Amino acid sequence: MPTPLQCDKQDHKVRADIAITDDLLYFPGHFPGQPILPGFAMIDWVMQLAQSHFELPLEAFEPMQMEVVKFKNVVQPGITITLDVEYRNERVYYVISSDQGEHCSGRILVNQTDT
Numbered sequence: 123m124p125t126p127l128q129c130d131k132q133d134h135k136v137r138a139d140i141a142i143t144d145d146l147l148y149f150p151g152h153f154p155g156q157p158i159l160p161g162f163a164m165i166d167w168v169m170q171l172a173q174s175h176f177e178l179p180l181e182a183f184e185p186m187q188m189e190v191v192k193f194k195n196v197v198q199p200g201i202t203i204t205l206d207v208e209y210r211n212e213r214v215y216y217v218i219s220s221d222q223g224e225h226c227s228g229r230i231l232v233n234q235t236d237t
Contacts, residue, residue, distance in 0.1 A: 139142040144199035159197035191228035
């Protein structure tokens with residue numbers, strides 16, 4: 123995950139702003155002439171924020187169980203996205219947005235037997 127421009131945590135919520143620059147390692151080949159940030163990268167960043175701010179081990183996401191995942195708007199270089207991540211009821215809820223609107227949302231079930 124690129125270093126956030128800003129990251130704020132409040133109770134069970136964290137918000138991070140990330141600049142999407144054209145030199146991110148996710149863009150080469152995805153897609154030539156029209157780079158698009160892959161959805162897996164956004165989900166990975168959500169999990170990284172949840173792990174570091176809510177003290178969840180990586181094993182808490184194994185096996186990966188995602189619910190109500192929606193990709194609504196592509197993310198291209200030159201914008202700043204905001205990741206809003208909340209941990210409650212054994213789930214990580216997330217919304218990724220920018221001034222262009224909502225890009226992605228959903229929730230990830232956290233495996234409580236390993237936490």
